Amino acid sequence: MDKINSQRSYLWQLSLLLALSGAILLLALCCGAVKISPTQILETLSGFDSNSTASQIIINTRLPRIILAGLSGMSLSLAGLAAQTLFRNPLASPYMLGVSNGSALGAVTGMLIGGLNAASLTVCGMAGGIMSLLLIKFLASRAGNFTGTILLLGIASNALFSAFVSGMLLFAGERLQGIVFWLMGGFWRASWAASGMLAFTTMGGLAAMLLLAPAMNVLLLGDSTAISSGIKLRRLQLWLLLIVAILSAAVVSVAGVIGFIGLIVPHLTRIVFGPELRKLVPVCAVGGAILTIAADTVARSMFAPVEIPVGIITSLIGAPILVWLILVKARGDLWQ
Amino acid sequence: MTLCANNISFSYRKNSPMVLEQVSIKLSPGQIVGIFGPNGSGKSTLANCLAGIRHPDKGMVSIDGYPLCSIPAMQLARKLALASQEIPVSLPFSVEQVLRLGCYPYRGFWQSRMSEESEKIARCVKLTRLQHLVYRQFNELSGGEKRRVMLARAIIQTEQFLLLDEPAAYLDPQHQLELFEILQILAKSGMGILITSHDLFVAPLFLDVAVLMHNGGIIASGSPEQALSVENISIAFKRSISIAWNHPGGIIVDLGVQSI
Numbered sequence: 001m002d003k004i005n006s007q008r009s010y011l012w013q014l015s016l017l018l019a020l021s022g023a024i025l026l027l028a029l030c031c032g033a034v035k036i037s038p039t040q041i042l043e044t045l046s047g048f049d050s051n052s053t054a055s056q057i058i059i060n061t062r063l064p065r066i067i068l069a070g071l072s073g074m075s076l077s078l079a080g081l082a083a084q085t086l087f088r089n090p091l092a093s094p095y096m097l098g099v100s101n102g103s104a105l106g107a108v109t110g111m112l113i114g115g116l117n118a119a120s121l122t123v124c125g126m127a128g129g130i131m132s133l134l135l136i137k138f139l140a141s142r143a144g145n146f147t148g149t150i151l152l153l154g155i156a157s158n159a160l161f162s163a164f165v166s167g168m169l170l171f172a173g174e175r176l177q178g179i180v181f182w183l184m185g186g187f188w189r190a191s192w193a194a195s196g197m198l199a200f201t202t203m204g205g206l207a208a209m210l211l212l213a214p215a216m217n218v219l220l221l222g223d224s225t226a227i228s229s230g231i232k233l234r235r236l237q238l239w240l241l242l243i244v245a246i247l248s249a250a251v252v253s254v255a256g257v258i259g260f261i262g263l264i265v266p267h268l269t270r271i272v273f274g275p276e277l278r279k280l281v282p283v284c285a286v287g288g289a290i291l292t293i294a295a296d297t298v299a300r301s302m303f304a305p306v307e308i309p310v311g312i313i314t315s316l317i318g319a320p321i322l323v324w325l326i327l328v329k330a331r332g333d334l335w336q
Numbered sequence: 337m338t339l340c341a342n343n344i345s346f347s348y349r350k351n352s353p354m355v356l357e358q359v360s361i362k363l364s365p366g367q368i369v370g371i372f373g374p375n376g377s378g379k380s381t382l383a384n385c386l387a388g389i390r391h392p393d394k395g396m397v398s399i400d401g402y403p404l405c406s407i408p409a410m411q412l413a414r415k416l417a418l419a420s421q422e423i424p425v426s427l428p429f430s431v432e433q434v435l436r437l438g439c440y441p442y443r444g445f446w447q448s449r450m451s452e453e454s455e456k457i458a459r460c461v462k463l464t465r466l467q468h469l470v471y472r473q474f475n476e477l478s479g480g481e482k483r484r485v486m487l488a489r490a491i492i493q494t495e496q497f498l499l500l501d502e503p504a505a506y507l508d509p510q511h512q513l514e515l516f517e518i519l520q521i522l523a524k525s526g527m528g529i530l531i532t533s534h535d536l537f538v539a540p541l542f543l544d545v546a547v548l549m550h551n552g553g554i555i556a557s558g559s560p561e562q563a564l565s566v567e568n569i570s571i572a573f574k575r576s577i578s579i580a581w582n583h584p585g586g587i588i589v590d591l592g593v594q595s596i
Binding site: 088215221227 | 384387388389409410411412413414416417418419420422423424426427428429433434437438440441443486489490493
């Protein structure tokens with residue numbers, strides 16, 4: 001009976017979260033350099049008004065941007081949850097693997113060679129991320145402690161790729177400002193094409209994590225216990241590694257480096273929905289989308305028409321939340 | 337149904353010393369087998385090989401003649417469970433959620449059989465006397481309590497072979513006795529149980545078979561009185577140790593002060 005009640009309460013909480021995401025979506029569509037009323041938004045979305053300036057802004061600018069922000073938030077929070085499970089470390093984030101800096105290096109190289117067009121950025125960013133993943137995987141497969149080695153290699157490659165990115169900035173010339181702004185993270189380059197690409201990786205990652213969630217629960221008990229429970233440990237670890245790498249590389253390649261979402265959203269949702277990963281995976285995705293859309297709305301509305309990189313907003317929100325989680329809520333143990 | 341290791345040898349790396357050398361052991365249903373030996377004698381490695389966590393370099397571990405590697409992972413997990421020495425330092429779960437993970441090998445791809453699982457967990461909680469801990473957070477427990485929860489999780493996982501690596505570590509004398517009483521109940525129900533221990537004080541009283549290891553090999557095997565004789569223990573532990581088996585309060589182990 002308790003189980004049925006908890007199932008019902010989960011569905012209620014999930015419905016509330018979905019309603020909240022709907023409200024945030026509407027608010028995000030209204031806010032910006034040009035204020036648009038909810039009525040105009042509803043008319044545009046229902047197809048009654050497709051020619052006005054407001055509807056053009058909604059269809060061509062705001063909607064793809066909000067969708068891109070939502071998908072980025074989903075990807076980062078799912079990647080964070082996968083990294084925290086893979087490393088059994090509540091402080092793990094999607095950027096620990098070094099793939100994000102590999103992706104950033106690829107994108108910056110693309111910008112210097114091919115200019116600032118979105119397609120070259122995405123392709124080069126993804127290529128950089130995947131190449132750094134393959135390098136880490138190749139080196140780690142020679143060591144005994146797989147996850148420990150991956151973690152250390154991640155730290156090393158993060159430092160190495162970051163040095164390369166900084167070095168390349170010296171040769172950026174007049175493109176320097178654009179590249180630095182991009183590195184801070186933001187969605188101003190949003191397009192339906194970028195959203196489509198990110199939707200593909202995000203939904204793939206979400207589906208994979210939903211399927212892996214029961215095994216991920218057992219993985220937290222330790223390697224020996226997981227193998228003894230019937231889990232093919234190395235295969236599960238590789239899947240999680242791949243999920244973290246692809247989700248984070250995809251986000252970096254379309255929106256730059258956006259911090260804290262992948263670290264704090266899994267913890268915030270765990271407080272409300274509990275630690276069971278079959279329940280946590282979907283709400284973590286929705287929670288990440290809500291927080292990122294909200295941060296992006298603030299980033300483009302606060303000093304409109306001037307825009308702040310969203311990475312600054314997520315860090316400003318994320319750092320105090322993390323401190324609160326560690327010192328007040330969890331009293332030093334984030335798994336609590 | 338028997339769990340057998342036939343002449344298994346194991347080393348952690350190529351060209352490094354063998355941790356197990358030509359070890360053979362058999363575990364039958366209803367039997368409690370204890371593996372004893374000093375630290376580093378190969379007890380845990382043997383338990384890991386028997387559980388399929390480590391794969392021997394030579395020899396074979398099998399259930400009823402079928403090599404472990406030929407049995408599908410989930411099927412194997414239902415046949416044997418290992419409670420390793422490794423206890424998670426920190427987990428986000430409650431005790432009830434940890435115990436529920438013991439049902440993992442019985443679940444379908446997505447669904448769980450809620451009522452069956454709950455009954456199984458309730459039976460195990462009663463047997464292991466964990467009622468007062470069920471709704472507490474795992475992280476709030478003491479080391480001994482965490483170990484008892486992990487043992488209960490392993491008991492939930494299997495009905496055939498239970499492999500316990502140093503199960504009495506961190507437990508106070510009362511809970512050590514309680515643990516062995518529980519193992520006796522499980523053995524009577526037909527479960528084959530293997531424990532490893534470096535502790536000679538309590539465990540030998542509850543065993544059917546004792547195996548004494550030293551430097552990766554078995555130096556004695558048989559009834560506890562035979563295998564854990566003064567001579568054998570003196571060889572394994574390099575100490576002059578005498579055991580009084582018939583003492584009314586249990587066995588008395590007298591640790592000699594002189595190294596041999």
